[in-house]
Amino acid sequence: MAAHPVSPLAPKSYPDLPEIAGVRFATAEAGIKYKNRTDVLLMAFDEGTTAAGVLTRSKCSSAAVDWCRANLPGGVARGLVVNSGNANAFTGAKGKQSVAMTADYAAKALGCSPSEVFLASTGVIGEPLSADKFAGVLDEAATRMAETPWIEPAKAIMTTDTFPKLSGAILEIDGVEVKINGIAKGSGMIAPDMATMLSFVVTDMPIAAPVLQALLARHVDTSFNAITVDSDTSTSDTLLAFATGKAGVEPIQSVDDPRAETFGEALRDVLLDLAIQVVRDGEGATKQVSVHVEGATSDASAFRIAKSIADSPLVKTAIAGEDANWGRVVMAVGKAGEPADRDKLAIRFGDLLVAKDGERAPGYDEAATSAYMKGEELELTVSLGLGEGRATVYTCDLTHGYITINGDYRS
Amino acid sequence: MAAHPVSPLAPKSYPDLPEIAGVRFATAEAGIKYKNRTDVLLMAFDEGTTAAGVLTRSKCSSAAVDWCRANLPGGVARGLVVNSGNANAFTGAKGKQSVAMTADYAAKALGCSPSEVFLASTGVIGEPLSADKFAGVLDEAATRMAETPWIEPAKAIMTTDTFPKLSGAILEIDGVEVKINGIAKGSGMIAPDMATMLSFVVTDMPIAAPVLQALLARHVDTSFNAITVDSDTSTSDTLLAFATGKAGVEPIQSVDDPRAETFGEALRDVLLDLAIQVVRDGEGATKQVSVHVEGATSDASAFRIAKSIADSPLVKTAIAGEDANWGRVVMAVGKAGEPADRDKLAIRFGDLLVAKDGERAPGYDEAATSAYMKGEELELTVSLGLGEGRATVYTCDLTHGYITINGDYRS
Numbered sequence: 001m002a003a004h005p006v007s008p009l010a011p012k013s014y015p016d017l018p019e020i021a022g023v024r025f026a027t028a029e030a031g032i033k034y035k036n037r038t039d040v041l042l043m044a045f046d047e048g049t050t051a052a053g054v055l056t057r058s059k060c061s062s063a064a065v066d067w068c069r070a071n072l073p074g075g076v077a078r079g080l081v082v083n084s085g086n087a088n089a090f091t092g093a094k095g096k097q098s099v100a101m102t103a104d105y106a107a108k109a110l111g112c113s114p115s116e117v118f119l120a121s122t123g124v125i126g127e128p129l130s131a132d133k134f135a136g137v138l139d140e141a142a143t144r145m146a147e148t149p150w151i152e153p154a155k156a157i158m159t160t161d162t163f164p165k166l167s168g169a170i171l172e173i174d175g176v177e178v179k180i181n182g183i184a185k186g187s188g189m190i191a192p193d194m195a196t197m198l199s200f201v202v203t204d205m206p207i208a209a210p211v212l213q214a215l216l217a218r219h220v221d222t223s224f225n226a227i228t229v230d231s232d233t234s235t236s237d238t239l240l241a242f243a244t245g246k247a248g249v250e251p252i253q254s255v256d257d258p259r260a261e262t263f264g265e266a267l268r269d270v271l272l273d274l275a276i277q278v279v280r281d282g283e284g285a286t287k288q289v290s291v292h293v294e295g296a297t298s299d300a301s302a303f304r305i306a307k308s309i310a311d312s313p314l315v316k317t318a319i320a321g322e323d324a325n326w327g328r329v330v331m332a333v334g335k336a337g338e339p340a341d342r343d344k345l346a347i348r349f350g351d352l353l354v355a356k357d358g359e360r361a362p363g364y365d366e367a368a369t370s371a372y373m374k375g376e377e378l379e380l381t382v383s384l385g386l387g388e389g390r391a392t393v394y395t396c397d398l399t400h401g402y403i404t405i406n407g408d409y410r411s
Numbered sequence: 412m413a414a415h416p417v418s419p420l421a422p423k424s425y426p427d428l429p430e431i432a433g434v435r436f437a438t439a440e441a442g443i444k445y446k447n448r449t450d451v452l453l454m455a456f457d458e459g460t461t462a463a464g465v466l467t468r469s470k471c472s473s474a475a476v477d478w479c480r481a482n483l484p485g486g487v488a489r490g491l492v493v494n495s496g497n498a499n500a501f502t503g504a505k506g507k508q509s510v511a512m513t514a515d516y517a518a519k520a521l522g523c524s525p526s527e528v529f530l531a532s533t534g535v536i537g538e539p540l541s542a543d544k545f546a547g548v549l550d551e552a553a554t555r556m557a558e559t560p561w562i563e564p565a566k567a568i569m570t571t572d573t574f575p576k577l578s579g580a581i582l583e584i585d586g587v588e589v590k591i592n593g594i595a596k597g598s599g600m601i602a603p604d605m606a607t608m609l610s611f612v613v614t615d616m617p618i619a620a621p622v623l624q625a626l627l628a629r630h631v632d633t634s635f636n637a638i639t640v641d642s643d644t645s646t647s648d649t650l651l652a653f654a655t656g657k658a659g660v661e662p663i664q665s666v667d668d669p670r671a672e673t674f675g676e677a678l679r680d681v682l683l684d685l686a687i688q689v690v691r692d693g694e695g696a697t698k699q700v701s702v703h704v705e706g707a708t709s710d711a712s713a714f715r716i717a718k719s720i721a722d723s724p725l726v727k728t729a730i731a732g733e734d735a736n737w738g739r740v741v742m743a744v745g746k747a748g749e750p751a752d753r754d755k756l757a758i759r760f761g762d763l764l765v766a767k768d769g770e771r772a773p774g775y776d777e778a779a780t781s782a783y784m785k786g787e788e789l790e791l792t793v794s795l796g797l798g799e800g801r802a803t804v805y806t807c808d809l810t811h812g813y814i815t816i817n818g819d820y821r822s
Binding site: 320323337341400403 | 468503535738748766814
């Protein structure tokens with residue numbers, strides 16, 4: 001299925017996510033760009049399903065993103081259509097028309113209103129995407145909807161991904177088992193300016209749409225918005241959450257309900273797990289890197305410094321080369337434009353202190369640091385010594401694989 | 412000399428810059444990092460030489476940058492010492508001490524005050540640089556100062572550069588021939604947040620330091636500050652200009668002197684030529700790209716959009732792959748966070764209109780566009796259709812060469 005070798009950071013196995021009452025789906029081969037693989041996902045939600053979402057802030061957002069933005073305030077969902085291979089972005093009036101027609105087809109197939117159908121498209125930008133591609137495909141898919149296996153929708157939405165991304169959580173609320181399932185896709189054009197590319201989360205928890213929206217917005221900041229592969233932000237970034245309400249507990253109607261906290265934590269675990277999987281499938285990635293910044297003047301400042309480090313091509317190529325080049329971390333701190341005092345700066349690679357008080361740490365051990373760099377999961381920590389602000393950004397290394405994948409994506 | 416193959420964009424020949432009265436120099440092998448090549452430049456200026464400079468805005472600036480910042484307000488210069496192989500950045504109190512001692516050595520060798528000596532260092536960050544390296548070397552160099560050939564200082568300051576960078580201008584002011592010579596180094600860690608890496612410009616024009624400073628600041632914005640190789644900003648970026656005043660015309664004492672405009676234009680030509688050479692020697696570069704943005708709400712907004720495009724790894728890898736992937740240009744416009752209206756956007760590759768009114772241009776010719784991408788110098792133009800703001804940013808493509816060079820720079 002994958003045009004490129006599977007990421008060395010791919011999981012050894014995939015979680016066997018359970019069915020979630022009120023959610024059924026089918027995938028299909030529409031031949032939009034890829035051959036001999038599924039490229040369309042149709043998902044149906046029972047009546048009463050609430051919806052929330054976080055969409056790209058790109059000024060050139062795709063037609064599907066515009067569609068979701070228009071329908072999210074309704075807060076209800078009955079269907080979801082996702083295709084891979086064509087982003088339907090920068091396709092003008094044709095793209096807008098295509099999106100409306102696709103929602104119509106799906107609404108007819110599912111027996112609901114078009115405004116209750118959410119849409120997402122991912123793939124090449126600027127190629128018109130004809131709604132004709134979907135007409136028969138959606139009707140046929142609607143005849144064979146199932147509740148499992150969840151790996152199928154995860155596969156259908158892949159583009160340059162080398163493995164499908166799934167995550168789930170089961171928690172207990174009021175003595176009742178509540179489930180959260182999530183899938184995501186994304187490998188390049190990944191930057192933490194918004195939710196990355198596509199991710200869909202469903203739960204059987206009864207929860208009002210505004211509460212679901214608030215929890216999603218809160219937890220996206222430390223998950224999908226805290227990852228970067230290449231600092232490029234997609235036109236199509238879409239994270240949608242759907243709650244069928246079938247779990248048989250009293251609904252959460254307010255963020256002040258103490259159960260919102262419990263549910264939010266589980267939601268956050270699923271989002272972060274999916275976000276990390278996106279980084280581990282970053283185009284050409286051979287290492288996963290967590291960049292921690294502490295002691296900043298604020299959390300926001302810490303985040304911008306962490307992002308400056310995680311986005312730096314020089315830091316990322318050094319990591320690819322297993323070179324403990326902490327001088328480039330200094331450079332990236334310096335260019336971030338945030339408050340920093342060179343002479344208070346300390347840097348750790350894992351537990352190894354490499355720099356302190358603005359110079360190489362006394363007792364710096366090049367051999368130990370180089371050995372640490374050979375690991376597959378690396379932790380870089382920068383201590384600014386200025387305040388209490390802290391943040392973590394997750395990224396991967398920058399390798400020949402990234403160049404190869406992106407030098408010939410369209411051809 | 413170069414550890415990596417010479418850039419395919421290297422010039423076929425180098426200008427034979429003339430002597431400039433009041434300027435002499437020598438280069439030497441101090442063995443700081445490189446073997447069998449010069450790595451130290453000592454330059455001497457006659458009494459009466461004015462100085463101006465633009466330095467990195469990095470919060471982690473090098474000891475040499477701090478030294479220059481402290482001495483620039485004096486506005487006079489008698490000497491310049493530059494070394495390659497070690498940036499003396501993030502070297503704490505030792506670095507500060509080393510810089511003061513180096514200035515002392517140079518002042519003794521040249522017979523001037525240490526505060527009249529300017530310093531610049533480039534190379535690895537975080538390695539202590541002992542001033543002992545310079546003691547005998549500077550004394551010896553001072554015994555064999557010459558006025559030419561200018562290619563020698565250009566070579567001595569190279570690091571990962573694959574060719575020396577020189578540029579000059581001869582202009583007539585008040586019927587007298589006035590000369591400007593410039594050299595630069597830089598190949599990676601290049602971003603337009605400040606003058607890039609190192610560049611030194613000398614002229615025999617009599618010009619007051621504040622006027623020289625004003626002209627330098629004005630013209631750096633559209634030259635060194637308008638280039639990017641990898642979006643990474645160095646800790647050591649330094650652009651210094653020295654004016655010996657030997658040209659035998661009345662000095663320029665004010666920016667309102669109409670001759671300041673004439674001189675400034677020639678200065679700008681030299682700065683831009685040097686800046687373009689840095690891009691053409693960008694690590695791994697195989698293509699030079701000019702990104703023009705027009706129709707923005709302001710020049711500053713146009714610049715930020717142009718930089719977003721020029722910094723985008725996805726745009727740069729597509730160019731490396733000779734892929735006319737204008738959808739990635741749309742993406743980079745969208746992520747810039749500046750005012751843009753998708754449905755008014757037009758994009759040209761060279762003279763070829765590829766997108767218009769927010770979608771693929773009618774009559775878009777994939778074959779012609781692909782053929783254009785095979786060129787060595789490319790022009791991308793984005794028209795926003797919102798206002799009169801315009802800017803140009805110069806960059807290169809992102810290739811396997813960049814990864815190779817930066818994956819093992821220290822080792």
